[in-house]
Every structure is written in C-alpha cells, then in structure tokens.
Amino acid sequence: MLINTSSMEAVLDGLPKLDCGLCGVRTCQDFARMVMENPAEAKRCIHLKDEKSTRFSVANVIQRAPQYPAPAAARIAVPAAVTCGQSCGTCDKHDVTEGITWRDSLDREYDFVLDTFPKEPGPRETMLPHNPQLTKELNVKRGDILIGRPLGMSCGCPITHCGVVMNVEPRTGVIVWCVTGPLNPRAGEHKDIGYYSAEAYEGLVRDTQKELKIGMRYWFMPRRCMLQWRHSGLVNFMSRTKDGTQVRIEGLLIG
Secondary structure: OOOOOOOHHHHHHOOOOOOOOOOOOOOHHHHHHHHHHOHHHHHHOOOOOOOOOOOOOHHHHHHHOOEOOOOOOOOOOOOOOOEOOOOOOOOOOOOOOOOOOOEOOOOOEOOEEEEOOOOOOOOEEEEEEOOOOHHHHOOOOOOOEEEEEEOHHHOOOOOOEEEEEEEEEOOOOEEEEEEEOOHHHHOOOOEEEEEEEEEEEEEEEEEEOOOOOOOOEEEEEEOOOOOOOOEEEEEEEEEEEOOEEEEEEEEEEEO
C-alpha cells in the first residue's frame, strides 16, 4: 500500500495507528509528520503492505540519524551505526518529555525524574540475563549493541530494550548498558541477550517533588521512557554533583 501524502489526514489514514514504535518514533502521528517532510521515510513502517514500503533502508537510517558521542571517560568504541534513533526519546534533542506534569501516560503520579549522565547515549541500567552463560557464549564486551526484554517482577516492561554495553562482569554475567532507541540494532549488527532481570538504574535527579533519602522507595519517571510509565525503586546510593544528585535505584517495579 502506498501512502497518500497530500495531507496530514491522508498520511494518518494510511498508517496502522498501532503506535508500536518500530519505526523509531513514539506514535503514528509523529511518524506522519516525518513522512510529510520526506515521503521516502514511509518505508520505515513494517506494517505497510506494499513491497516498496515494508522494509526500511539501513543506509538511509545511518545517513539521517545524528551520531551520539560515547562517554569520554569510559572511552568506549561505540560503532558508527549507534545513533539517537531519531525522535525515539533517547537523546536530549528528541526527548519525549516536554515539560513535567508529575503524571505518567496512565495519569499516575510520580515523585522524581531520572535523567541520564552527561554525554552518555541513554539511561544506565544494570541487567542480569536469565541465562547468565549467554554473556560468555555471545562474547559480550564493551561497545556491543544488545537487545533484550526485562521480564517479570524485575520490571515487566513490554518493550524490547536496546542499548550499548558499558561494562561486563564475565564471572557473574552481569552487564551494565545504556538503553537507547530501537533503530540502533536495526542499523547494524547486534546481540540478543533474551529475557533478563533489571537489577538497577543509575542516573541524575534534577527535578523532584520530594526530598530524596537513602533507604526510601519512590515512584520515578525515567526521562526517556518510551511508554512514559512510572517506575518504583529503592534509592540505596546518593551523591551530590554539579550536574544533579546521582542516585542508584534497586528493587525495581513498573506501573
């Protein structure tokens, strides 16, 4: 099926309205704006039936998506294909949060916003694969692009997470990575870690409704969460920095 680009309404009428995010933007309405600016972007939608529109162009994704710098301190050799994901909610330019309402997308209140560390490509998450042996079998190393899904009580997020590895502990299988947008693994090689448990988030708190205390459990919003759902966790580390309050949050739940 070819999309009629004569108007925004016509573009929206030709889209599946699933808001699946697989095109790299959060909603079909956002995708429609992209198609209006450049009709060739319609090929990013995997649900369109026309053979010319069902597959995205990797070369086009790499060309259009701006490069996001790797953390200078970590000196991680991030592949050139790793990008912000174009409106995926994983960079400052395309942040999905415009203003803070203290209500998530399901109208539930939260206590603070968790921001990423400066110059990092996404939120920092500590994960334990459900099969820790995969860390060795896949030879996971710093700078690798991974995909996986946090399963069960550790988080239960329905979205497949994608990201770049920051640190690996081969003995235990624990991986620390920065979660990025869905276009990164689609634009190049990646490794599938499968189901995993999300053990911790680390980041900066600049905006909060409540005084933060170690040992307290809070509702928080990861600034770049594509679903914009609140998360719950126990703050067990705090440090005041010039960029904000650095925190580590464990005992994660979602919803």
